[in-house]
Amino acid sequence: MVLVVLVSMLVFAATQVLPGDAASAILGRGATPQAKALLREELGLNKPIPQQYWNWASGLLHGDLGTTLASGQPVAQFLSDRVVNTLVLAGVTLVLMIPLSLLLGVWAGIRRGRASDHVISGLTLGAIALPEFVVATLLVALFAVTWQWLPAISVVPPGANPLADPASLMLPVATLLLVSLAFNIRMVRAGVAEAMSSDYVRMARLNGIPEGRVIRHHVLRNALAPTVQVIALTVLWLVGGVVVVETVFAYPGMGQALVQSVSGRDIPVVQAIAMLVAALYIVINVIADVVVVLLIPKLRTQA
Amino acid sequence: MERGLTRRELVERGAAGAAAVAFSGVFADSAFGALQAPRRGGTLTVAFNDGGGGENLNPLQQPLYIDVGRSYQLYERLFDPLPNLSMGPRLAVSATPNHDATRWQVKLRKGVKWHDGKPFTADDVLYSIRYVLDPKTKSEGVAQAEPIDIKASRKVSPTEIVFHLKRPIGDFKRVLGQKTGMIIQDGTKTFTKPIGTGPYTLLEWKSGVRTRLGKFDGYWGNTYLDELVFLTISDPAARLNAVLSGQAQAMIFIDFAQAAAQKGNKKLKLLVAKAPQTVPITMRMDLDPFKDARTRTAFKLAVDRPKMVSAVFGEFGQIMNDLFGKGYPSYNSALPQRHYDPEKAKSLLKAAGQEGVKVTLYTSSSVPGMLESATAYKEQAKAAGITVDLVKLPSDTYFSNDKYLKVPMYQSSWGASFESVAQDGFFTNSPYNETAWKNPAWVKAFRKAQGIPDDARRNAAYKALQVPLYKEDGYLIWGASSIVDALSSKVNGLKPNPAFPLGQFSFKDAWLSS
Numbered sequence: 001m002v003l004v005v006l007v008s009m010l011v012f013a014a015t016q017v018l019p020g021d022a023a024s025a026i027l028g029r030g031a032t033p034q035a036k037a038l039l040r041e042e043l044g045l046n047k048p049i050p051q052q053y054w055n056w057a058s059g060l061l062h063g064d065l066g067t068t069l070a071s072g073q074p075v076a077q078f079l080s081d082r083v084v085n086t087l088v089l090a091g092v093t094l095v096l097m098i099p100l101s102l103l104l105g106v107w108a109g110i111r112r113g114r115a116s117d118h119v120i121s122g123l124t125l126g127a128i129a130l131p132e133f134v135v136a137t138l139l140v141a142l143f144a145v146t147w148q149w150l151p152a153i154s155v156v157p158p159g160a161n162p163l164a165d166p167a168s169l170m171l172p173v174a175t176l177l178l179v180s181l182a183f184n185i186r187m188v189r190a191g192v193a194e195a196m197s198s199d200y201v202r203m204a205r206l207n208g209i210p211e212g213r214v215i216r217h218h219v220l221r222n223a224l225a226p227t228v229q230v231i232a233l234t235v236l237w238l239v240g241g242v243v244v245v246e247t248v249f250a251y252p253g254m255g256q257a258l259v260q261s262v263s264g265r266d267i268p269v270v271q272a273i274a275m276l277v278a279a280l281y282i283v284i285n286v287i288a289d290v291v292v293v294l295l296i297p298k299l300r301t302q303a
Numbered sequence: 304m305e306r307g308l309t310r311r312e313l314v315e316r317g318a319a320g321a322a323a324v325a326f327s328g329v330f331a332d333s334a335f336g337a338l339q340a341p342r343r344g345g346t347l348t349v350a351f352n353d354g355g356g357g358e359n360l361n362p363l364q365q366p367l368y369i370d371v372g373r374s375y376q377l378y379e380r381l382f383d384p385l386p387n388l389s390m391g392p393r394l395a396v397s398a399t400p401n402h403d404a405t406r407w408q409v410k411l412r413k414g415v416k417w418h419d420g421k422p423f424t425a426d427d428v429l430y431s432i433r434y435v436l437d438p439k440t441k442s443e444g445v446a447q448a449e450p451i452d453i454k455a456s457r458k459v460s461p462t463e464i465v466f467h468l469k470r471p472i473g474d475f476k477r478v479l480g481q482k483t484g485m486i487i488q489d490g491t492k493t494f495t496k497p498i499g500t501g502p503y504t505l506l507e508w509k510s511g512v513r514t515r516l517g518k519f520d521g522y523w524g525n526t527y528l529d530e531l532v533f534l535t536i537s538d539p540a541a542r543l544n545a546v547l548s549g550q551a552q553a554m555i556f557i558d559f560a561q562a563a564a565q566k567g568n569k570k571l572k573l574l575v576a577k578a579p580q581t582v583p584i585t586m587r588m589d590l591d592p593f594k595d596a597r598t599r600t601a602f603k604l605a606v607d608r609p610k611m612v613s614a615v616f617g618e619f620g621q622i623m624n625d626l627f628g629k630g631y632p633s634y635n636s637a638l639p640q641r642h643y644d645p646e647k648a649k650s651l652l653k654a655a656g657q658e659g660v661k662v663t664l665y666t667s668s669s670v671p672g673m674l675e676s677a678t679a680y681k682e683q684a685k686a687a688g689i690t691v692d693l694v695k696l697p698s699d700t701y702f703s704n705d706k707y708l709k710v711p712m713y714q715s716s717w718g719a720s721f722e723s724v725a726q727d728g729f730f731t732n733s734p735y736n737e738t739a740w741k742n743p744a745w746v747k748a749f750r751k752a753q754g755i756p757d758d759a760r761r762n763a764a765y766k767a768l769q770v771p772l773y774k775e776d777g778y779l780i781w782g783a784s785s786i787v788d789a790l791s792s793k794v795n796g797l798k799p800n801p802a803f804p805l806g807q808f809s810f811k812d813a814w815l816s817s
Contacts, residue, residue, distance in 0.1 A: 024703045035441040070357040071510055078356060078510070137540065144548040152544035153551075155534055157513065250350075250536040250545070252512040259537070260355025260511055269356050 003282060004275075008060070011274040012053050015267045022069040022265040043069055056271065066268040068261075075272045079257065081159065083276065086246070086253035088162045090238035092169060093176040098231060101181055102224075105188025109223070110215065112193045120185065127182035136175040136248040143171060153250040172249045176242065180234050187230040191223035198222075225292050232288035239280050341796065345815040346530040349805070350542040350554040354535030355511035360494040362485035363435055363442040368555060368804065369514070369533055374485055375808040376516050376531060377418075378499035381409065381428065382480035384802040386576075388631065390476040394423065394486055394500065398479070404471040404756045409479075411462040416521045417488055418498045425458040430489040432456075444483025451478075471754025473761050474722075482803070502526045502811040511535050527796070527814035543789065546571065552791040552815065555804045559619050559671070562787050569792060574806060575619065576786040576799035579629045580718035582673045584664065584680065586777035589739040590711040592657050596775050601651040603779050605687040607643040611679050612782035615672045619787055623780045626769050628720035630801075632758070633765040635721075638773050645686035652688065661690040662712050669698035670716040672784060677714055680781075708737060718783075722765055725749055729772070738777030745771065793817075 023039040040046045044055070059066055065075035108120040127135075144152035154168040162169055195201060196219055204214045243255035250256070254273055261269035293299045351369040358367060362374035381395035398409045415423035433453055435442040455467035472478060488498050497505050502524060503516035514533040518526050534551060536542040539558050545551040547570065557565070557573065565571050586593040586602060593599055608622040621629070624641060628634045652658050666677035674695065681691040696704060707713060715737050717724055728735045730746050745768065752764035772778070788805050790797065796813045797806035806812070 024700075034438055035445070038439070038441055068356045071359050073510075081509075081512075140541075140544050145544055148548055151550050152548035153534075153536060153541055155513065155550070159509075247538050248541050250534065250538070250541050256537075257355065257511065260357065260535075264355060264357035266356045 004278065007278040008057060008271075008275060009053070011271050011278070012056065015270050016049060018262070018265065022267065024265075056268070060275070065272045068269055069266045070264055075268050078269065079254070079272060079276075081156075082252055082254050082257050085156055085162050085251065086239065086242060086255065089169065089172055089176070089242060089246075089251065089253060090235065092163075093173050093180070093238055094235060096173070097177055097181055097184065097234070100177075101184035101188055101231075102227075104181075105185040105227075106192050106220065106223075108185065108189040109192025109196060110219075112189070112196065117189070121189065124182035124185045127178055128186070130179070132175055132179045132244050133248060135178050136171070136245060139171050139175055140248070155250060156252055172245050172251055175245050175248075176238065180237065184227075184230055184234060188223070188227050191226050192219060195219040195223040221295055225296050228288050228291045228295065232284050235284050236281055239277060341527055341814040342816060343527050343814070344529050345527075346532060347528050347553060347794065347810060347813055347815065348532040348534065348551040349810075350534050350536045350545050350551040352535075352537055352539070352542070352555050354533075358508075358510040360497055360505075360508065362487065362494070362497075362499070363431075363440070363444060363483055365443065365482070369535060371482060371803065372533060372555075372805070372808040373505075373508075373514055373516070374497075374499075375501070375803075376503035376810060377497045377501045377505060378485040378487065379501050380480055380484040380486065381411075382476045382484075384477075384480055384800065384807065386798045386800045386806070388801060390480050393480075394428075395479070398476050400473075400475065400756045404473050404475070404754050405468050407466045407468070407472075407475045408459075409464045409466060411464070412523065413462055415500050415523045417500055418504050418519055418521075419488075420521065421488070422461075423486075423500050424461040424489075425464045426461075426489045428464055428486055429453070429456065429458060430491070431486045434487065434491070435483065442483065444481055447478060447481045447483060470750065471756075473754050473756040474758075503531060506530075522811075524811065526811045528810065531810055546789055546791055549791070552794050553797075553805060553813075554789050557787050557789040559617050559784075559787065562619065562789070563617055565789070572790050572792050572794075574788040574790055574797060574799050576801045576804075576806075577621070577630065578718055578786050578801035579623070579627065579631070579720075579783045580716075580786070581623060581627070581780050581783045582670050582676060582714055582716050583781070584677070584779040585713050585715050585737040586779065587711050587713075587737070587739045588775075588777045589741075592660050592662065593711055593777055595655040595657070597651045597655040598657050598660070599775070599777055601648040601655070601657075601687060602684070602689065603641055604644045604648040604651070605684040605689055606680055606779065606781050607683050608641075608781045610643075611676055611683070614679055615675045616782065616784040619785045620782050622782050624773070625776075625778055625780045626721065626773055627717060627724040627778075627780065628722075629783060631720040633721050633762045635766040635769040635773070637766070638770065643683070645688075648687035648689070659688045659690070661692070663692045663694055663710070664712045664714065665694050665696055665706050665710055666714045667696045667698040667701040669701040673714050673716065676781065708735075713737065721769060722749075722753070725768070729776075740772070740776050742771075 022043060023036045023045060067074050068078050104120055108117040111117050140152050143150045150170050151168050154172055156162045201214060201218055204218050243259060246253045246255040258273045351372060353367045354369040358370055362378045365371050365374060379394050381393060382390040383393045385391040394412055396410050396412050398407050400407050411425060417423060432448055432451055434440055435444045435448045436453055450468050450470060450472050452467040452469050458464055502519055502522045504519045506517045507515040516531040518529050536545055542554040543557060543561055546554050562573055586599050603625055612620040612622050623629055624638060652660060664677055666674050668674045677693055681693055684691050727733055728737055729740045731741045731743060749768055752761055755761035755764060786804050793815050794813055795816055800807040
């Protein structure tokens with residue numbers, strides 16, 4: 001909770017130091033100084049900063065995110081569709097990513113040093129080296145422009161669920177998958193490989209425990225603890241950091257809204273998104289910690 | 304996004320310019336489409352560069368291209384800039400001045416209906432102008448409408464108005480045909496449910512995502528398309544992909560490099576409007592080292608214009624001669640073109656006591672070509688013994704920071720006729736007097752020229768006013784770029800218009816071939 005308050009102050013301070021203000025952004029370069037002054041007065045931009053912060057923070061406590069400066073519609077209404085869209089994009093990616101990264105990572109880890117491990121490790125290393133805008137551009141050039149199998153942009157009609165049109169989700173999800181999968185596979189593989197060569201695995205084998213049981217009970221449990229943290233980090237990246245993918249595919253999500261609002265100096269929207277992402281960070285980290293404790297019995301008994 | 308904003312400003316100034324002709328042309332093979340008879344029906348999807356939480360429905364307050372594009376479908380003006388930049392009739396059919404151009408009789412089109420079925424009358428026009436002039440409404444067009452004496456102006460009949468002006472204006476149609484001259488219904492207070500007279504009505508609006516517009520059956524003019532959809536795709540490459548893959552049929556602002564690369568593509572045509580859009584380098588005449596006119600001329604001679612234009616704009620540019628509004632009838636083309644002459648620049652600097660001068664040029668990437676030309680100028684000016692230090696400022700606040708109008712050398716952006724720039728930039732009290740040109744006698748002569756109702760005589764007076772600017776002012780105007788948009792080869796009927804992108808968003812004229 002203290003963390004959230006701190007974040008809210010930081011976010012508010014950060015938006016204050018941005019040069020320029022909403023009045024100039026809304027009225028454009030040709031605006032008269034009188035019009036700007038009038039608008040600032042209306043928007044409450046000329047009140048003292050602590051008071052502005054208090055107004056915003058107290059609204060937030062009552063669940064009121066305020067209204068967008070430019071169009072005056074409630075921020076919650078402006079963002080609701082976009083939050084859903086981003087969560088769907090992140091969710092679909094995650095549902096595909098977790099089993100795939102576990103499967104491929106564990107496989108490569110168990111068969112470390114062999115041909116299949118080399119193939120997986122090599123490919124993932126290559127994928128990590130490619131930034132997402134390169135991956136996205138390549139995918140669009142091939143699948144949308146050259147072959148025209150899939151749409152180049154993923155416009156979700158207002159009010160519609162993005163899942164209603166799976167074709168439009170495929171390229172953004174594929175881009176996110178390619179970029180995040182590689183990293184996760186490598187982390188899983190490293191954890192498994194390390195566990196495989198550990199003393200307790202050797203001990204278990206010497207005790208005659210069947211290999212399948214060794215892997216399930218001794219290797220995976222220990223190897224997966226760091227993996228949970230890595231996946232949690234990926235989730236955070238998916239929620240807050242999909243800006244590039246959303247921009248390239250014109251996908252109406254939170255990341256796109258954030259970029260548009262920063263350039264329009266629409267502070268209430270920027271603050272709402274930042275707070276949302278901050279809250280998600282905290283929640284996801286807590287979940288990840290709980291999962292790790294469940295996986296490793298040792299952590300439960302220590303305290 | 305930033306690019307869009309600043310581009311809009313350039314173009315808007317272009318729209319505000321004087322009478323007639325700037326050469327424009329479509330290239331790529333549009334001949335095929337022109338042979339077919341226009342087809343009715345279909346949906347045109349247009350990809351815009353800007354939009355988001357900042358969009359709004361007020362047609363008199365529009366900082367974004369997508370807003371302008373939308374309101375040009377919903378609302379109309381009394382006069383419209385045509386592709387050749389002369390003013391064509393829209394809601395008005397004629398405007399006639401008295402002998403000294405202080406009173407204008409405007410006749411309105413008959414049989415025009417609002418989207419709610421009410422007839423359009425003179426009361427709507429007078430209300431719209433009163434609305435714009437009310438400072439409380441913060442309307443963008445307040446400065447342009449300022450010469451209108453609204454208290455004295457009156458309705459003669461439901462379709463006739465006599466406007467009284469505070470001073471003579473010879474080109475009053477242009478004042479009425481500003482982008483900010485949209486006519487709203489008498490009594491309008493809010494714009495959430497837009498009622499206009501335009502060819503399309505609003506079906507759906509979700510800022511930053513989608514606008515849907517449907518054909519207005521009661522429209523007085525001609526329309527072909529049933530529906531228009533506007534999308535926001537800020538990334539230029541994504542916009543182009545949308546058109547190439549068929550998800551959109553038109554896009555605003557294709558990158559010059561991409562436009563050149565797509566020239567052989569049969570699926571695409573380019574809409575090129577040759578506009579005088581410039582990113583000049585400004586020198587403040589009230590600050591050192593630019594107080595001496597010889598120094599300013601030396602700096603103007605230290606640029607290799609053809610090289611700069613081809614490096615910065617490729618084939619979509621033209622060289623300029625330190626004056627605004629090339630291509631407009633008010634442009635003085637009789638003045639000799641300045642060439643790259645580092646030796647002469649050196650001797651001028653020596654005479655002014657500024658040998659080996661060092662200056663700081665502030666620039667940004669807020670407008671395409673700005674940063675590129677500043678970088679090229681730094682290199683080219685070396686031959687004249689001029690050392691230029693570049694400072695790059697953040698692009699989204701480039702025209703609202705504390706350096707603009709305060710430092711000796713800054714880069715700017717304009718896209719207008721001489722007479723439009725003159726009011727914004729050369730009056731003693733102009734809001735953007737970037738070069739500190741303060742000459743009351745010149746302003747007086749300009750005001751006099753402005754009141755001449757005869758086009759030829761007015762333009763001759765404007766040309767004479769450009770001579771002192773050419774000789775003495777602080778604008779280094781080296782080149783200009785065109786407005787380039789891309790259309791699917793199925794789209795017909797849009798004509799390039801230097802006033803605004805996509806044929807001034809004239810989608811009522813557009814039709815789709817099968």
